[in-house]
Amino acid sequence: MCAIGLAIVTRQLVDLDFRMRFADSATRLMIAIPIFVALIHTNFVNFKTMRWALFAAIFLMLIFGYYHAVVAGDPRIRTEFTNTIPYSAFCLIFGVAFFICSYRLGGWxxxxxxxxxxxxxxxxxxxxxxxxxxxxxxVSLFLLSSVFGFSRKKFFIFLFVLIAALVSAYFFSEVIRDRVVMAVSECHQFFMGQRHGSIGERLDMALVSYYIFKAYPLFGVGRDISPVLHMLHEQGLVIASVVNATDTHGELFFNAASLGVVGLLCYCAFYIGGSYPFWKAAFSQEPEAVALGKVGLASSMILFIVGFTHITLGLVMYASIYATFQGLLLSSLYKLQQMKASR
Structure with a gap:
């Protein structure tokens, strides 16, 4: 988990650039280490007990998000401290985590x-x-497997149900239909040369990342990409609306542009290495470990997918909450393994 943060700090120091605000977000992932160490020495704090905090967080986020949307006259839930995407992403992570760990217990x-x-x-x-x-x-496939179990046959049934649900949602929900139509329209406009709108700007920033990576493939250009964006704009390669961006709006793309091949390797290490203990737990014989493993894999999957549409590890809130969440998960998994070993 710490590889990206260490790579950013090293890049800043090599450039003699001591503006550590560019490294602040990703280095927050390192707080998972002291949290993990602290929690493995406590008997009363584990994921099973702390999951109720997630339950409360879901509805507090929903209530306050809706309240701020009404006050601001915004059709999307929102808060004062962050935008809608990270807000809803963590609400999803918390809901999935609580469901996977609680549904199997039965009763209330x-x-x-x-x-x-x-x-x-x-x-x-x-x-x-x-x-x-x-x-x-x-991630709904994780939820279905938690309820009905998993097999190859069931997977295809789940997939069919999911596709049917998505098609139904498209036809019966005006909100979903409008957002999908807008996305398709903006993609079409982008490839026709009109690089505007939410999707258009994201695709443009992906192209920016490609241009930067092509020019600085090994170690990237550093986290401060503003000078390069202005240069690309002068060359007519970047639209004016993204010139002052602080990132390229996608975690994979931003790491490739700012850290080059090193950044891509660290990105892979974060998701592959970070998911390994959860993958191992998900296929164990201990029901509680299986649940924790599924939670870890599901949360990583959510962050990975969202990271293609919005910067994740590059935001302090994302990194801090995710590191705390991972520290709690890993410490709970570690204590389970220790209990099993002592039997």
Missing amino acids: DRVAAIIAIFGSYLALYLSQSRGVWVAGAV
Whole structure:
């Protein structure tokens, strides 16, 4: 988890650029280490007990997000401290995590799990965030497998149900239909040379990343990409609306542009290496470990998908909350393994 942060700090120091605000966000991932160390020495803090904080967070986020949307006259839920995308992404992560860990327990825990996932997907719907919608659709396969078990046959049934649900949502929800039509229209306009709108600017920033990566393939241009953006704009390669951007609006693209091949390797290490203990746990024989493994994989998948439409590890809020969440997950998994080893 720390590879990206270390790579950024090293890049800044090599450039003799001591503006560590460019490294602030990704280095927040390192707080997972002290959190992990602290939690493995406590007996009363684990994911099973702390999951109720996630339950509360889902509905607090939903209520306050809706309140701010009404006050601001915005059709999308929002807050004062961040935009809709990270807000809804974490609401989804919390809902999925609570559902996977609680549904299997039965009784009132199962009821709470259903309520939580309903609230989480309601917030997701109200966010109108297409990238998080995609993540929510994909991760729903985890939810179905948690309820009905997993096999190859069941996977294809789940996939069919998911596709049917998405098609139905498109035809019966005006909000979803409008957002999808808008995305398709903006993609078409982009390839026709009109690089405007939410999708157009994102695609333009992806092209920016390609241009920068091509020019600085090994170590990138550094996290301060503003001078390069102005240069590309003067060459007619970048539209004016993205010249003053602080990132290229996608985690993979930004790491490629700012850190080159090193950044891509660190990005892969973050997701592949960071997901390995959860992958291992998800295929273990211990039910609680399996649940924690699924939560870890699902949260990584959500962050990975959302990262293609919005900067994730490059934002302090994303990195701090995710590091805390991962520290709690990993410490709970570690304590389970220690208990099993001591039997």
